[in-house]
Amino acid sequence: MSRINLINPESAAGSSLTLLNKVKSALGIVPNMTRAMAVSPAVLEGYLSFSSALTSASLSASQREGIALFVAELNRCSYCLAAHTAIAGLVKVPSDEILTSRKGISTDAKTQAILEFSGAIVEKRGRISQADYEAALSSGLSEAEITEVIAVVALNVFTNYFNIALEVDVDFPAAPSL
Numbered sequence: 001m002s003r004i005n006l007i008n009p010e011s012a013a014g015s016s017l018t019l020l021n022k023v024k025s026a027l028g029i030v031p032n033m034t035r036a037m038a039v040s041p042a043v044l045e046g047y048l049s050f051s052s053a054l055t056s057a058s059l060s061a062s063q064r065e066g067i068a069l070f071v072a073e074l075n076r077c078s079y080c081l082a083a084h085t086a087i088a089g090l091v092k093v094p095s096d097e098i099l100t101s102r103k104g105i106s107t108d109a110k111t112q113a114i115l116e117f118s119g120a121i122v123e124k125r126g127r128i129s130q131a132d133y134e135a136a137l138s139s140g141l142s143e144a145e146i147t148e149v150i151a152v153v154a155l156n157v158f159t160n161y162f163n164i165a166l167e168v169d170v171d172f173p174a175a176p177s178l
Contacts, residue, residue, distance in 0.1 A: 004166045007038035015041035019048065032171045033079060033163055050155050057148040061091040063111055064152050066101035067118045071156040073102040073178075074122045079163035080156065081175035102178060113139035114149055121153045 009020040009030050016038040023034045037044035054064065065088040072080035081102070088098045097106070104119050106112040117136040120128050136146050162168070 002032065002036060002166060002168050004036050004039060004168075006032055006035035006168075009035070012038060015045070019044045022048065031083065032168050033083070033159065036166055036168050037162070047155075047158070050151075054148070054152055054155065057151070058142075058145055059114070059148050059152065062088070062093045062097075063114055065091060065093055066097075066106065066111055066115060067149065067152045068156045069098060069101040070104050070115050070118055071122055071153055072160055073104075074119065075157065075160040075164070077160035077164050078175070079168050079170045079172075080160050082170050082172035085175040086172045099176070099178065102175075110140055113141055114145070117141065117146070117149050118153050121150060122157065126150075 007016050007020065009017070009024065012020050019041055020030050020034065020038055024030050034044060034047075037047055055061075057064070059067075065084055068080065068084040069088065072084055085098055088101075089095070093101075100106060101115065104115045106115055113136060116139075117128075117132065120132045124132070133146070136149075137143075141149070
C-alpha cells in the first residue's frame with residue numbers, strides 16, 4: 001500500500017486536475033506514480049516538464065528507455081522496472097533488448113557506451129572520474145549526448161527514489177525476473 005494518498009483524477013481540482021488530465025491524454029491512463037506526485041502539483045509539473053523536454057534530446061526513445069531500465073535495476077525500483085518494461089515495449093524495443101538493458105548490456109556499440117556511462121553515474125553518485133568521461137567521449141558520445149545521458153539518469157533516479165520512498169503501488173504488469 002502506498003505511503004502517500006494518491007490523488008483520484010475524478011475528484012482532483014485545480015492544478016492537480018489539469019496535470020492529471022494532461023497525463024491521461026498523453027498516456028490514456030493515469031499511473032499511480034503521477035497520482036502520488038499530484039499531491040504537490042509543483043512536483044508533478046516539474047516531472048512532466050523535465051520528461052517532456054528530454055523527448056527532444058538526440059538520444060533515441062529506445063536509448064532513453066535503456067537508461068531507465070538500467071537505472072531502475074541498479075536502484076532496485078520495481079515500479080520503474082515495470083513501467084519502463086511496458087513503455088519500452090510501446091516504443092518497439094525488443095523483449096530481449098529490454099532484459100539486456102537491465103543488465104547494462106547492448107549489442108549496439110553506442111547504446112553500450114550510453115549504458116556504461118549511465119552505470120558509472122549511478123554507481124558513483126555522479127562523481128565520475130576523468131577516465132569515465134573520456135571513455136564516453138572516445139566511444140563516440142558527443143558532449144551533448146553526455147549531458148543528455150546525465151539528465152536522463154537524473155530524471156530516473158528521481159522517479160526511482162520517489163517510488164521507493166513512498167512505496168507507490170505498482171500498477172503495470174510486473175517486469176520479468178532476470
